[in-house]
Amino acid sequence: MINQASRHYDAIIVGAGFSGIYLLHKLRDAGFNVLLVDAASQPGGIWYWNCYPGARVDSQVPLYEFSIDEVWKSWTWSERFPGWEELRAYFRHVCDTLDLWPMMRMGTRVKSAHFEKEAKRWRLHLDDDVIISTQFLLPALGFASKPYLPDFPGLEDFKGQWFHTARWPQEGIDLADRRVALIGTGASGVQVAQEAAKSAKKLTLYQRTPILALPMRQEKLSKINQEREKQGYSAIFEKRRQTSGGFECQSLEVSALEVDKKERDAHFEYLWQRGGLRFWYHNFADLLSNREANRHAYNFWRDKVRARIADPDLAERLAPADPPHPFGTKRPSLEQGYYEIFAQDNVALIDLRSTPILRVKPHAIETVDGEMECDLIVFATGFDAGRGGLSDMNITGANGLSLSQAWKDGLRAYLGMAVSGFPNMLFSYGPLSPSGFSNGPSSAEVQGDWICDFLVWMRNNEQDLFEADPAAEAGWTEIVAQAGEMTLFPEADSWYMSANIPDNKRQLINFPSLSIYAALCDDVAEKGYHGLAVE
Ligand code: N01
Numbered sequence: 001m002i003n004q005a006s007r008h009y010d011a012i013i014v015g016a017g018f019s020g021i022y023l024l025h026k027l028r029d030a031g032f033n034v035l036l037v038d039a040a041s042q043p044g045g046i047w048y049w050n051c052y053p054g055a056r057v058d059s060q061v062p063l064y065e066f067s068i069d070e071v072w073k074s075w076t077w078s079e080r081f082p083g084w085e086e087l088r089a090y091f092r093h094v095c096d097t098l099d100l101w102p103m104m105r106m107g108t109r110v111k112s113a114h115f116e117k118e119a120k121r122w123r124l125h126l127d128d129d130v131i132i133s134t135q136f137l138l139p140a141l142g143f144a145s146k147p148y149l150p151d152f153p154g155l156e157d158f159k160g161q162w163f164h165t166a167r168w169p170q171e172g173i174d175l176a177d178r179r180v181a182l183i184g185t186g187a188s189g190v191q192v193a194q195e196a197a198k199s200a201k202k203l204t205l206y207q208r209t210p211i212l213a214l215p216m217r218q219e220k221l222s223k224i225n226q227e228r229e230k231q232g233y234s235a236i237f238e239k240r241r242q243t244s245g246g247f248e249c250q251s252l253e254v255s256a257l258e259v260d261k262k263e264r265d266a267h268f269e270y271l272w273q274r275g276g277l278r279f280w281y282h283n284f285a286d287l288l289s290n291r292e293a294n295r296h297a298y299n300f301w302r303d304k305v306r307a308r309i310a311d312p313d314l315a316e317r318l319a320p321a322d323p324p325h326p327f328g329t330k331r332p333s334l335e336q337g338y339y340e341i342f343a344q345d346n347v348a349l350i351d352l353r354s355t356p357i358l359r360v361k362p363h364a365i366e367t368v369d370g371e372m373e374c375d376l377i378v379f380a381t382g383f384d385a386g387r388g389g390l391s392d393m394n395i396t397g398a399n400g401l402s403l404s405q406a407w408k409d410g411l412r413a414y415l416g417m418a419v420s421g422f423p424n425m426l427f428s429y430g431p432l433s434p435s436g437f438s439n440g441p442s443s444a445e446v447q448g449d450w451i452c453d454f455l456v457w458m459r460n461n462e463q464d465l466f467e468a469d470p471a472a473e474a475g476w477t478e479i480v481a482q483a484g485e486m487t488l489f490p491e492a493d494s495w496y497m498s499a500n501i502p503d504n505k506r507q508l509i510n511f512p513s514l515s516i517y518a519a520l521c522d523d524v525a526e527k528g529y530h531g532l533a534v535e
Helices: 018-029 084-097 187-199 223-240 261-274 291-306 312-318 388-392 440-460 470-485 514-526
Strands: 008-014 034-038 104-106 110-116 121-126 131-139 161-164 179-183 202-207 347-351 357-361 364-367 370-373 376-379 466-468 532-534
Touching (some): 008 121, 018 440, 110 131, 179 187
Parallel strands (some): 008 131, 161 376, 179 202
Antiparallel strands (some): 121 131, 364 370, 466 532
16 A cells, blocks of 8 residues: 655655765755665665675775765775775765764665656655655666666576676675676676686686776775875865866876887886776876777787787687777776686686577577586676666656656756756766766765755755756757767777667767866856756
8 A cells, every 4th residue: 555644855865876875965964854765775886786706896995985074084995996895884884974874765666756747846656655755856876777688598497596796696696616607798797707716616708798807906905004095085085076087197198199119108017007997097198089099008908918818719819919899998897817717627718709699598508509507697797877777767757758768769968967858856977977987986976066056056046946958958968979979989889888788879878077077067057057947
């Protein structure tokens, strides 16, 4: 039975990852009556759902945390690139320190949300059949909340277990002595592979496109060292907002073609030795916009990786002579010994380009080359990024149109936050914002500050309704597309291009610079929030 004894809020946030938690903190402090709802039983966003063995973040401490003083000053990490358990503990620390728990309703999924024109409010139907309402709806679902499971015939008859990495059982799965089939070699696939190779009886990795993985260079962190480093944190947090990727630095202003080979290779080597994603975000100015510059980086990467693989055939499959796509146009992953696992007797690599999967059989995966037995299939096959989670929330706007219908010809959103026909709704970390291109907390804070300022402005000006102007929305959507055209991103079949999901329209789904985005959003605010019709 539906519980009509509902409550009304000024704002309801959906999602307890970085963007949702930041919004909750900001809006509560600004005096709004706010509630956060999340289907997960614990905060952490993707770090709740992606608890597969080896899951850890690819941004180093202190980039991947909030800049809120009382939070970072009282927290100590144990590793430079923390794992999912520590990240979850961090989120609990955030909620304790900021006293957010009373405004959080965990373990509750929003089944649907629709806008009531007359009442000028959103009504949300929760999965425990409670209905709640709010003036402002703020979905903060992250870009990776809807896993993508390819349609392999026969999966329903598989007699073993199978899981998507983003729906890993919370109680864990022991990989020891199992025959593991792992499909997908993105960031998730690499991390699972490295762990499974340690204990699985057999690990068969099904690769469609080789990942261009970079050395992580993990390190243990001591409390003393961290206390010392904390003296520089404020400057780093400030810097994050001024860089295109939300990191501590960005690409050089020098072209890779302006310098000779010796100098170019010296910079590549410097980035390589420092580790992490720096080879991606601190590289030459034209890494992601000029094919020749990009090819130099690819060749450097290829030669480094090939030097670690003795078997020439394996080397060609993992690090081909010619790039499968321009370097960095698919998200590089960080690895810790990934290329070495293929020399182990218990690990096999199947190249799906030459050996496609035909079907799943009750105890095996069958390719054109025959069957390979397995008792556990891991799908590390990615996400319907950006739109998937929002579509699943069944959001219906003022004219009875669902968000999925509104986006049937492609994603559109003003500033990557507001959609015409969907009044009083702003999403954080959503499509057409920098989200997927940016270090998470950096983008969550830029958008969270802007959204909070805007809602305060609405309140101060006694306005209670806003909606994206269709022309401004079309303009922004075009800006994102044009920004993409200036880069090499359109050349890869990546999730950045929404090209990983068969029926999605191919388009760049994120704005490629956080610092430029922040400046554009500030300009909109300074000019009285143009592009948003308010009343
Ligand atoms: O997903 P992906 P992910 N048959 O889409 C393959 C973040 N993240 O979960 O490249 C066979 O990157 C697909 O092949 P191809 C990060 O931003 C961060 O790994 O399309 N294979 C690819 O190899 C990341 O970018 C962290 O040819 C199929 C893989 O599956 C994003 O999340 C950790 C297939 C999917 O790779 C997504 O990463 C994890 C099919 N039908 C994730 N369909 C950290 O920070 C797809 N594939 C550590």
